[in-house]
Amino acid sequence: MWLLAVILPLLRVYFIGVKVLIYQLLHKPFTLPVLPRLNGRVAIVTGGAKGIGYETSRHLASLGMHVVIAGNKEEEGLKAVKKIQEESGHRKVEFMYLDLASLKSVRQFVQKYKARSLPLHTLVNNAGVMLVPERKTEDGFELHFGLNYLGHFLLTNLLLDVLRDSGQSGKCSRIVTVSSATHYGGQLNLNGLQGRSCYSSHGAYSQSKLALVLFTYHLQEQLWARGDPVTANAVDPGMVDTDLYQNLCAPAQLAKKPVAKLLFRTPAEGASTAVYAAAATELEGLGGLYLYNGQNKTSSASSYDKQLQEKLWTKSCAMVLLQET
Template sequence: MWRLFALLLPVIRLYLAGLKVLLYQLLHSAFTLPVLPSKSGRVAIVTGGARGMGYETSRHLASLGMHVVIAGNEEDEGLVAVKKIQEQTGQRKVEFMYLDLASLKSVRQFVLRFKARGLPLHVLVNNAGVMLVPERKTEDGFELHFGLNYLGHFLLTNLLLDTLRSSGRSGQCSRIVTISSATHYGGRLNLDDLQGRSCYSSHGAYAQSKLALVLFTYHLQDRLCAQGDPVTANAVDPGMVDTDLYENLCSPAQLAKRPVAKLLFRTPAEGASTAIYAAAASELEGVGGLYLYNGRKTESSVTSYDEQLQGRLWKQSCALVGLQKA
């Protein structure tokens, strides 16, 4: 009985969070991007930038004149995305670089390859993710949601921090934009069982990974401020967006989703708009530590503001990815 309750509770929390988002999207129009300034000469990395919201983010940043690096684990898909963006925007400085966030070795290799280019880095968009996948492990033995959605981005961000610092300056900070989700409101973080070994739930694992990203963003911003670094970190909630992320829903949920998605879900371009805004808007210059939803500052979950939990997660994450000195 306890095990059944433990499995059902994360499902209930996730779908309640989803219903609240759908109600909001029924009553409110999607955020419309303002005219953004040219970003010629600036460099951005977008993880998962070859499809869905990542593609739209990459395309829009390229249209502003940015040199965009699409980081992903499917080369053919990435190269097709690069060609499409070049044709649509007329910008040639769009490229693909291989990155598997489910492999800490791949993350380190990606950073080494990027740094060897001698490029600056002004925007890092932590966008890639998986949702509701059956229980699986990463190359390093971590639960897949926690390992890919959170730990891969945690390591990537930390390894790129020195480049972000050196590329930013007062009045023109570098920016870290991390994509979370409304599911984080129902997320629970058990530091003694981050891998969900006691009772695995794909719903709970996904919500936990999105909560971890918000906790990470806030703690990172505090560290950046304390050191006076010209870098900001913000979390973004894209809302419910009609992308391939929902392919792992159970069959009844898939059937229910199709008509609802046509009516209430955001398009990938609409879903990406707040991330693009966080990456490029002048009014967010020097502003960090925000949770942005539909283009506005929003309160995230009570748990996400727990500074002690933020610090403990950071310390434990450093140990898990081999950044004990970070």
């Protein structure tokens, strides 16, 4: 039982990782097209102070957007703000505190944001943890599921009215959610989302990334049904050389170093598809996509299971005490 619960998810993740590395060996990184100026538009980027999030924030700021970096480390966030401002000369970059592992913090963030009466044209759900040893969020949820998925689920739902009010026909607001190729090996356990008797950090991470894709697809169906001027897409950055890999076991860390130099994408390359989803003119009005290396790809078979999407949505609403719509 232990072998099935712990070893199999690990093998699935490493098998998927090898496939991604082979793809990255054979294909050039996606090059962003010329993007339109986005002066006067506002974006929130979670985890926008480092790695892929920082590069996303930096690029959106370079297009003239007012960028709010949302994160749980103030000093790191303020440094990122200062660096972007100095590099670009663009002053409309700021930090706001948000701890996605706390539902209370998510609600406080949204309350403070709405009190400023700012519009919101782009929400980039980027923040995440990977392969962390078994831990719980403030609210008692397994950390990967609670932070990577559930915190973003609540954040997005609480900001939907602002996104809706800020969008218009022909110029939709956009929700961009960063998933991962590991979602292909993810198995959603609706009866055990708060932890497992035989804990696998690989299984937990994959599950959280699958949940994000399921959520994106179901959300887009709801947006279309209501005729809201908002689109929701999931993006896969590929394997990117960031701090997320710090929780690999020692042998894997040693193996990663030379491989990363040769085959991993840089944070800027990893961020390119998220930036594309947030800003490209050709994606106007398009939602429910899974974008990888700048192209729409087919996600896992289970991610298209509408019954599973609906069950996850209902369960998530109950977990965060949100009235289901």
